[in-house]
Amino acid sequence: MNDGVVYFEKQKKIYPRSVKGRYRQLKWLAMSVLLGIYYAVPWIRWDRGPHAPNQAVLIDMPARRAYFFNIELWPQEVYFFAGLMVLAAVGLFFVTSLLGRVWCGYACPQTVWTDLFVAVETWIQGDRNARMKLDKSPLSLEKIWKKTLTHALWVVIALCTGGAWVFYFVDAPTLLDQIRHFDVSYMAGSWILGLTASTYIMAGYAREQVCIYMCPYARFQSAMFDKDTLIIGYDRERGDPRGKHKRGDSWEGRGHCIDCTQCVIVCPMGIDIRDGLQMECIACGLCVDACNDVMDKIDLPRGLIRYDTQKNYERRTLAQKTAVLFKSEINLLRPRTFYYIAIMTVISALMLFAFLNRSNVELSVIHDRNPLYVKLSSGDIRNTYTLKIVNKTREDRIFALEIDGLSPREISVAGAGAPQPDNLMVLANSVGTFRVMVVLEAGKAMRHPRHNLRMVVRDQEGFADEMETVFISEGVQ
Ligand code: SF4
Ligand code: SF4
Known part of the structure; x- marks a missing residue:
């Protein structure tokens, strides 16, 4: 109307x-x-x-x-x-x-x-x-x-x-x-x-x-x-x-x-x-x-x-x-x-x-969810993490990975031709991605279902970053 x-x-x-x-x-x-x-x-x-x-x-x-x-x-x-x-x-x-x-x-x-x-x-x-x-x-x-x-x-x-x-x-x-x-x-x-x-x-x-x-x-x-x-x-x-x-x-x-x-x-x-x-x-x-x-x-x-x-x-x-x-x-x-x-x-x-x-260097750590852990034939427990290292500087940098709060039997980087954990090269102005496997002895792993740890990456000039994460052995029989 x-x-x-x-x-x-x-x-x-x-x-x-x-x-x-x-x-x-x-x-x-x-x-x-x-x-x-x-x-x-x-x-x-x-x-x-x-x-x-x-x-x-x-x-x-x-x-x-x-x-x-x-x-x-x-x-x-x-x-x-x-x-x-x-x-x-x-x-x-x-x-x-x-x-x-x-x-x-x-x-x-x-x-x-x-x-x-x-x-x-x-x-x-x-x-x-x-x-x-x-x-x-x-x-x-x-x-x-x-x-x-x-x-x-x-x-x-x-x-x-x-x-x-x-x-x-x-x-x-x-x-x-x-x-x-x-x-x-x-x-x-x-x-x-x-x-x-x-x-x-x-x-x-x-x-x-x-x-x-x-x-x-x-x-x-x-x-x-x-x-x-x-x-x-x-x-x-x-x-x-x-x-x-x-x-x-x-x-x-x-x-x-x-x-x-x-x-x-x-x-x-x-x-x-x-x-x-x-x-x-x-x-x-x-x-x-x-x-x-x-x-x-x-x-x-x-x-x-x-x-x-x-x-x-x-x-x-x-x-x-x-x-x-x-x-x-x-x-x-x-x-x-x-x-x-x-x-x-x-x-x-x-x-x-x-x-x-x-910071000029940034580290992020993502714990694998599936599976949370792997029990090896030796009985040791392995957790896998994806590390992303952001190198914001204008130079290539080689980082060494350290783990605080845990004494693993082995730390390695996954993949054919992968670098050693103390030789993680990240090109200038880019992000390096690494799959890192951490193996803990069965005896130590079974003591706690979750172990808090800190991953640290550091290069020779002191550029560094760190991140808290966990090692999981919860549910291992
Ligand atoms: S005198 Fe000024 S306010 Fe009045 S109509 Fe003209 S321009 Fe507009
Ligand atoms: S200020 Fe500009 S927009 Fe506002 S009435 Fe005057 S001429 Fe128009």
């Missing part, structure tokens, strides 16, 4: 007008820096010696390693990634609590690429009015070439974006060479095409819809706001009652907003900030630039729309009513910001501690 409620509305295309001003400059700067970093980083080389890739930032999935300049992370250190994610999330909450949605307005990839796509569109098709006119006009040669060129450039940007992402996962010069020779692996090719398509659709078509309907962060970030958070707001006390104004007319009995709607037509989200703080507002500041420009032209003070805190807006209103002098105050230090700083400090300290204490 249709109860008059609209459940679905077709997307209305937004044609933001270009604007000049402080926040627009800041957005250009943020875009240049962020895109520059994104596209350039995979090309930075970093000499790690002969046994490691020379790409400064690389997530090498087949080798299961992540490289970040001098830092190399192994799969068992994935908790560093988890720590970084948590740190980034709390950092974002912290910044949001202080500066509102600056991430959304200046640094979010969706905002940055949409801005770039709109800049290309404006460059080729003209500003807001020209683009609207072009869209409404019938098919013509001019319309075809302008639209074709716009989409072609969008595809090139999207392709570079998808390609640059994949460069973080493989050696960038090698992949570029493969792309040039149309010899890309199926996996790399699918990622590049997938990311090209998603960038093209998200920045070319979906645009503000992503922020409004798809991004979960937009929904819950108001939980980080308080009355001291910087927001973009329209000063209603100063601006209303609004209305058209002719040069020379008095400002008595009316507000400073001349209802020119410049703040609305520059808004990439298509909203009117004069209606109050809205979930759609990404705090990009373009309406501030537009309104400041208008204020300059009509010789009124800037700041009818501005970044300010809820508290300042309220204090200003109160001051006007009570004729008290108003002084703007920004309160950065408040309990909420201290909580976030404390959480970030604890996480950073834990990560630093873990990082500084990470």
Whole structure:
């Protein structure tokens, strides 16, 4: 039954007008820096010696390693990634609590690429009015070439974006060479095409819809706001009652907003900030630039729309009513910001501690489960273990295996041509796997059903690690 409620509305295309001003400059700067970093980083080389890739930032999935300049992370250190994610999330909450949605307005990839796509569109098709006119006009040669060129450039940007992402996962010069020779692996090719398509659709078509309907962060970030958070707001006390104004007319009995709607037509989200703080507002500041420009032209003070805190807006209103002098105050230090700083400090300290204490050699021991033990014809008991020795250094290492807490009759490594237990060679930057058999005399074995022991691997330079395990003879008849 249709109860008059609209459940679905077709997307209305937004044609933001270009604007000049402080926040627009800041957005250009943020875009240049962020895109520059994104596209350039995979090309930075970093000499790690002969046994490691020379790409400064690389997530090498087949080798299961992540490289970040001098830092190399192994799969068992994935908790560093988890720590970084948590740190980034709390950092974002912290910044949001202080500066509102600056991430959304200046640094979010969706905002940055949409801005770039709109800049290309404006460059080729003209500003807001020209683009609207072009869209409404019938098919013509001019319309075809302008639209074709716009989409072609969008595809090139999207392709570079998808390609640059994949460069973080493989050696960038090698992949570029493969792309040039149309010899890309199926996996790399699918990622590049997938990311090209998603960038093209998200920045070319979906645009503000992503922020409004798809991004979960937009929904819950108001939980980080308080009355001291910087927001973009329209000063209603100063601006209303609004209305058209002719040069020379008095400002008595009316507000400073001349209802020119410049703040609305520059808004990439298509909203009117004069209606109050809205979930759609990404705090990009373009309406501030537009309104400041208008204020300059009509010789009124800037700041009818501005970044300010809820508290300042309220204090200003109160001051006007009570004729008290108003002084703007920004309160950065408040309990909420201290909580976030404390959480970030604890996480950073834990990560630093873990990082500084990470070992270059790691031993893991897995006791065979099936069978738990083997009774030999002599009556002795044999247990078998799988040892994995991780050698994170850049040199081949020879480890000697020792067993503490048990005096076995024999220790040997399984397999034809297997090394002696005191000669376990592990190549640089790799993992050595050895099947080690430990034989215990029947008499000693039968004394206890389980014997605790410690396996230790050590090389001549003192690189070592150890792990507790058990020798099992439980149930032997
Ligand atoms: S209302 Fe202003 S700050 Fe908010 S999205 Fe629109 S232009 Fe940006
Ligand atoms: S740009 Fe400023 S003066 Fe013009 S409508 Fe917006 S708030 Fe009013």
